[in-house]
Amino acid sequence: MAFLTHKALTVCLAAIGLCSFAAHAQTSQYQLVKTINLPGTKGGHGDWVTYDKDTHAVWLSQSPDHNVVVIDANSMAVKKTIPGVDSGNGIDFDADHAYVTDATTGKLFVYDKHSFERVAAVDSGGKTPDGVNVDTKTGTILLANDDSNNEAVFEPKSPYKMTASFKLKPEDDKDGPDVALYVASTDRLYQPVGGKIDVIDPNTHQIEAVWDFGLKKDAKGGVYDSKTNHLIFGTSDKKMLVVDPATGKLVTTIAVAGAVDQTAIDTDKRRAFIGDKTGNLEVIDLDSNQIVDHIRTEPKVHTLTVDTTTHRVYVYLNESNKVGVYEKKS
Incomplete structure (x- = not known):
């Protein structure tokens, strides 16, 4: 009887120890x-x-x-609240400016990132602007429009003229693009479009590949x-x-x-x-x-x-x- 009691106590303590270990393991380091x-x-x-x-x-x-x-x-x-952006989406920066897309108004807003003054508001070159990326090699601004499924390209200086626009692939994708990733070391823009990813040369505006991972x-x-x-x-x-x-x-x-x-x-x-x-x-x-x-x-x-x-x-x-x-x- 004593042996059984001792054995039961040992099992119980072991279980408590395991629970304690599990709780500790689940504690975030952040x-x-x-x-x-x-x-x-x-x-x-x-x-x-x-x-x-x-x-x-x-x-x-x-x-x-x-x-x-x-x-x-x-x-x-x-530090600052910037009003008048009805439905802000993407944000990116260059040395002096912040670029913000507004899905409702169809605008690309440009702000001085030190004074926070708006220095420009230009049409996005499509419908429902989403992600915006700065090509850090040339300064060119690339913007993806959801409902027109296109990429618009802008000069990085006033008046921020649109210099190009091209359809993304697949052209008939119902969901359109999401926020892209520009990588300076590859000098490529990786633009999600629905379940695929377009690989874009920002210098030629050519879609070099469409990656399909079966999503x-x-x-x-x-x-x-x-x-x-x-x-x-x-x-x-x-x-x-x-x-x-x-x-x-x-x-x-x-x-x-x-x-x-x-x-x-x-x-x-x-x-x-x-x-x-x-x-x-x-x-x-x-x-x-x-x-x-x-x-x-x-x-x-x-x-x-x-x-x-x-x-x-x-x-x-x-x-x-x-x-x-x-x-x-x-």
């Missing part, structure tokens, strides 16, 4: 260090978030309140890892695609819990962060292509960025109209 209240009163489906290293600022499209919000990454506080749903915006020379794209198929840009071959896939929108990368820390709307951001090790951590946020979170100076992760909590700032525990 912690919330600041919650930033955004202006306005509306939560809802916001959009793109991106970090500008030159000014050490985070810009986000606060679509529900028709603003673009600029956050000072030093103080982790709102049932949409390909989404990607990031580039300069160490491995891998492109990493999100998808609505609940998986990430890791691609070799030299061959266009699929290196591997990484299963995630939800439909991905934006992916953020910290190449120095060898991590990528996945906005997949589940409220539990996956953290990917760029060397092993494995999920190694999660960051608990809130449901429907889908856009985020990384401050590559401090390595903090800025997550747009769009439903609650806040930004959560996370950093790795010391």
